[in-house]
Amino acid sequence: xxxxxxxxxxxxxRLSADYNVLSLAAPEIAASARPGQFVMIxxxxxxxxxxxxxxxxxxxxxxxxxxxxxxxxxxxxxxAGTTLLSRVEPGTRLPLLGPLGRxxxxxxxxxxxxxxxxxxxxxxxxxxxxxxxxxxxxxxxFYGARRAEELHCVELFEAMGIRVVLAxxxxxxxxxxxxxxxxxAALHDRPLGNxxxxxxxxxxxxxxxxxxxxxxxxxxxxxxxxxxxxxxxxGCYSCVVLARGAGGGAPHHTRTCIExxxxxxxxxxxxxxxxx
Amino acid sequence: MDYSVTVGSLTLxxxxxxxxxxxxxxxxxxxxxDLASLGGVAVKGLFLAEREGHPPPRIVETPSGMLNxxxxxxxxxxxxxxxxxxxxxxxxxxVIVNICGTTLDEYVELARILSDAQGVHALELNIxxxxxxxxxITFGCSLPGTHDVVSAVRKVTRLPVIPKLTPNVxxxxxxxxxxxxxxxxxxxxxxxxxAMAIDVHTRRPKLTNIVGGLSGPAIRPIAxxxxxxxxxxxxxxxxxxxxxxTADDVLEFMIAGANAVQVGTMNFVDPFIxxxxxxxxxxxxxxxxxxxxxxxxxxxxxxxxxKAWISS
Numbered sequence: 296x297x298x299x300x301x302x303x304x305x306x307x308x309r310l311s312a313d314y315n316v317l318s319l320a321a322p323e324i325a326a327s328a329r330p331g332q333f334v335m336i337x338x339x340x341x342x343x344x345x346x347x348x349x350x351x352x353x354x355x356x357x358x359x360x361x362x363x364x365x366x367x368x369x370x371x372x373x374x375a376g377t378t379l380l381s382r383v384e385p386g387t388r389l390p391l392l393g394p395l396g397r398x399x400x401x402x403x404x405x406x407x408x409x410x411x412x413x414x415x416x417x418x419x420x421x422x423x424x425x426x427x428x429x430x431x432x433x434x435x436x437f438y439g440a441r442r443a444e445e446l447h448c449v450e451l452f453e454a455m456g457i458r459v460v461l462a463x464x465x466x467x468x469x470x471x472x473x474x475x476x477x478x479x480a481a482l483h484d485r486p487l488g489n490x491x492x493x494x495x496x497x498x499x500x501x502x503x504x505x506x507x508x509x510x511x512x513x514x515x516x517x518x519x520x521x522x523x524x525x526x527x528x529x530g531c532y533s534c535v536v537l538a539r540g541a542g543g544g545a546p547h548h549t550r551t552c553i554e555x556x557x558x559x560x561x562x563x564x565x566x567x568x569x570x571x
Numbered sequence: 572m573d574y575s576v577t578v579g580s581l582t583l584x585x586x587x588x589x590x591x592x593x594x595x596x597x598x599x600x601x602x603x604x605d606l607a608s609l610g611g612v613a614v615k616g617l618f619l620a621e622r623e624g625h626p627p628p629r630i631v632e633t634p635s636g637m638l639n640x641x642x643x644x645x646x647x648x649x650x651x652x653x654x655x656x657x658x659x660x661x662x663x664x665x666v667i668v669n670i671c672g673t674t675l676d677e678y679v680e681l682a683r684i685l686s687d688a689q690g691v692h693a694l695e696l697n698i699x700x701x702x703x704x705x706x707x708i709t710f711g712c713s714l715p716g717t718h719d720v721v722s723a724v725r726k727v728t729r730l731p732v733i734p735k736l737t738p739n740v741x742x743x744x745x746x747x748x749x750x751x752x753x754x755x756x757x758x759x760x761x762x763x764x765x766a767m768a769i770d771v772h773t774r775r776p777k778l779t780n781i782v783g784g785l786s787g788p789a790i791r792p793i794a795x796x797x798x799x800x801x802x803x804x805x806x807x808x809x810x811x812x813x814x815x816x817t818a819d820d821v822l823e824f825m826i827a828g829a830n831a832v833q834v835g836t837m838n839f840v841d842p843f844i845x846x847x848x849x850x851x852x853x854x855x856x857x858x859x860x861x862x863x864x865x866x867x868x869x870x871x872x873x874x875x876x877x878k879a880w881i882s883s
Contacts, residue, residue, distance in 0.1 A: 296602045299843050337840065342635040342788055342816075346839060392842070525630050525637070526839035529599035531592075532615070532641045533630040548623050548644055553599065569627060 297528070298323050302391040304383055305356075305365055310447045314415075315381050318356060318367040324393045325355050325363030330401060330423040331494075331519055331557050334366065334393030335527040338376035348376040349524045349552070351418035351496075352394065354451070355425070366393075369448070371415040395527050396556050399494055399517060401426040406490040408434040410457075411478055411505050413497020414445060419519050419556075421451050423494060428455040435460060435481075439474025439501075443467040475504045482512040493517070495560065499568050506560035516560040520568070522551045529553040537567035572856050573863040574849075576610065576831045578808050579731030579756030581693055583610035583665060583831060586821065586864065587848055590812055590835030591616055591669035591695060591735070592641065596655040597662075603842050606664035608849075610831060613667040613759075614651070614659075616697045619677055619684075621647040631768050631777040636787030636814070637836060638766050640780035643671060643700060648681055652688045660690035667733070671697040671707050672720075679723050686728040694730050696720060699737030699762035700784075711737045711762075714749045721753035731756040733810065736801075738790075739765050743797045744804035751805040759810035759833065760801065761794045787836040788814035795827045802828020802869045816844075818851020828869040 302319035309315045324334060335347035356365040372381040383389070401423060402408050408427050410420045417438060427434040436452045439462040446468060449459055460477050461469025470477045474497075485491060495505040496519040509516030525531035535548035536555070539562045546564045549555070574585040589597065589604075591613035597606055606612055624644025631638050646654065651668075659666050668685050672678040678696065685691045698711030698720055710716035711734075721734050734750045736743055738761035750758050763784025768777040776782070794813025801809055811829030815821055816837045824832050837844055852864065861867060 299603075299841070344632050345635060345637060345787055345836070346632055390841070523628050523630060525639075526593075526842065528595075528603065528842055530595045530842075531630070531639070531839055532595075532624065532644050533627070533639065535624070535627055535629070535644070537626075548627075567626065 297393055297395055299390060299392045300324070301388040304385050304387045304389065306385055307383055311444055313372045314445070314447055315370050316353060316367050316448070317370055317380055317383065318365050319389065319391055320365045321391055322362070322364050324352075324391065325366050328352050328355060328366065328394040328422065329398035330426045331396070331399035331419040332394040333396050333527070333556060334368070334391050335395065335524070336368070336380070337390040338379040344376045346525055347390070347392065347527065349395075349521070349527055351519070352422055353418050354421050369415060369418040392527060396552060397554065399423045399426075399519070399557050401430060402432055402490075402492045403430055404432050406432065406492060408432050409437060409478070409481070409491055409493050410434065411437040411474060411493060411495045411497070412439070413474060413501040414440050416497030416501075416519075417448065419496050420494070421448070424452055424455050424457050428457070434458070437462070437474050437478050437481075439463065439497075441465065473501070475501065475508065478505065479508055482508055482514065487513070495519070502560070503565040503568070506563065506565060509560060517557050518560045518563065519556045520551050520558060520563070521556065524552055527552045537564040538562045539564070572853065573865075574852070576808070576865065578693065578733065578810075578831070580729070581665070581731045585610040585849065586825065586831035587845055588613055588667065588810065588831055588833045589838060590833035591667075591697070593835035593838050596646075596651065596659070597664055597666070598655055598658045600842060601658065601662055604845060606659065606662040609664070609845060611665040611667045611692065612659065613669050613695055613833060614655070615645055616643050616669040616671045616700065617645050617648045617651055617681065618643065618671050619648055619681060621645065621650065625780045628777065628779060631783070633766075633768055633785065634789060636785050636789030638768055638778060638783035638785050639763070640778045640783035642780065648684055652684070656688060656690050665692045666690055667693045667695050669695040669697050669735070671700060673707075675720055675723050678720050679727055682724045682728045682730075686730055691730060693756075694724065694728060694732055695759060696724060696732065696734040699735050708737060708739075711746070712740055714745060717746050717749045718753040721750050721755050725754035733757045733759050735762055736760040737762045738793065738797055744800040747801040747805045751807050755807060757808040757810055757830070758801065758805065759812065761790070761797055761813050764790055764793070786814065788816055790814050791820060795823055798824055798829050799827040799871065818848050818855060821848055821852060822855055822867065825864070825867050826869070826871045828871070830865065830868050
């Protein structure tokens with residue numbers, strides 16, 4: 296059950312000109328959040344911007360005694376709301392609603408889990424990586440960005456024993472090109488008898504390409520979709536994507552806030568998803 | 572203290588109603604809001620059949636507001652009755668069903684079906700959605716159309732009939748009068764203002780539907796003015812709405828002439844807004860020695876404009 300709290304900003308860690316990690320005291324949300332769930336944050340005290348913004352829960356932060364005490368978000372400065380969140384000072388209180396949405400279902404060993412992140416799409420994978428590590432599922436993070444300076448927080452994954460494969464479009468770090476290049480090679484090399492599930496979050500063209508690769512190689516694939524959201528609770532019908540029902544059938548406009556953000560990639564009608 | 576409001580045969584415990592299109596079918600909010608604590612729940616607009624609505628993007632923010640062009644996506648009246656109404660009934664919600672048709676006959680058919688369903692307390696006639704081409708608004712933008720649809724529905728139901736008026740007309744009060752003459756138990760206003768936003772870099776509209784309806788605090792003063800004009804034109808109860816964010820906003824609408832209010836856009840921003848509004852109303856009544864909330868309805872004092880201090 297989601298709660299709404301006036302969460303105090305504990306820390307605002309700048310990663311680069313465009314990226315920051317914002318930590319917010321929110322014990323109730325931290326305690327009940329599951330991998331891949333999101334929160335709705337009011338980025339300003341006033342009415343511009345008016346609506347809250349959805350953010351994947353990036354990390355669950357614990358106090359000295361190990362109890363969940365706070366959550367962080369992985370913020371990329373894009374529009375008005377994310378610009379405010381890039382500058383927010385510790386001590387500020389921000390309304391925080393969550394946890395929301397359908398979470399990732401981590402696979403158990405001997406199946407492997409491959410997380411594929413593009414840019415700010417890294418956001419939902421720290422919580423998933425922790426859940427995978429807890430069940431000793433062999434896990435790999437494929438993480439791509441345009442430039443080396445846009446790759447962040449890789450150490451969080453390495454600390455959990457996650458194998459990391461990087462790619463940059465300028466070739467300065469990791470494989471040269473898009474992350475789908477090393478992903479495709481890995482899919483090609485993996486014997487069919489070795490199960491693996493893909494988890495994808497990133498720009499729409501990248502998710503579409505990953506969904507296609509997963510289908511071609513016969514692998515299960517979940518995607519975490521980001522759409523413009525009004526409420527996060529299923530009230531406004533703003534955040535829909537065209538998706539088939541879990542049992543198949545004709546595609547319908549489906550709310551990403553309550554039926555997602557995590558979807559089986561094969562359910563999504565990718566031609567209809569707005570690209571960005 | 573008495574917060575109750577009477578709309579035709581229906582008595583609401585308080586004047587706060589969740590606005591249609593902003594609260595799903597109510598059940599989506601059952602975990603965060605005690606539905607029985609609301610004056611009423613106006614569920615998302617229903618056609619006879621299911622509808623897919625418009626392709627996204629469906630909303631865009633504007634200063635102190637938002638545009639929407641959802642396009643009345645919905646599950647249709649039959650699935651609503653079988654899949655959503657039982658839970659609303661179990662949660663003891665006062666259910667106001669917002670209905671939309673493309674023809675007069677469809678409104679009548681919807682009214683008949685819903686009058687037989689257990690747990691429906693009133694019908695709100697959507698004759699004002701700006702986002703669909705067919706039906707709806709074509710009734711709401713014509714005085715005879717408004718009269719015809721209200722009187723046709725009136726004939727087939729005992730439920731309170733509440734046409735929801737569009738602000739996209741020159742003289743909203745004349746539409747209020749047409750609704751009252753046709754036998755409406757109340758009117759609700761305003762629906763959203765037809766509006767547009769353009770991305771200057773791509774020169775494309777920000778909504779797939781090109782235009783959409785503006786809601787939120789940006790429209791509130793216009794909505795208050797329209798409620799005020801309608802209060803002077805009709806005797807039936809008025810349900811006012813348009814960007815209500817605080818208890819003072821509720822009170823402003825009521826003083827302008829609304830008997831009850833709906834909250835829409837700000838429920839997106841704060842789904843827990845309802846208890847805050849009630850607390851604020853209670854504090855106001857305490858502070859002003861008001862025991863019956865309806866006593867403030869339409870009490871705006873315009874005599875001050877005659878006084879010297881305002882013209883000096």
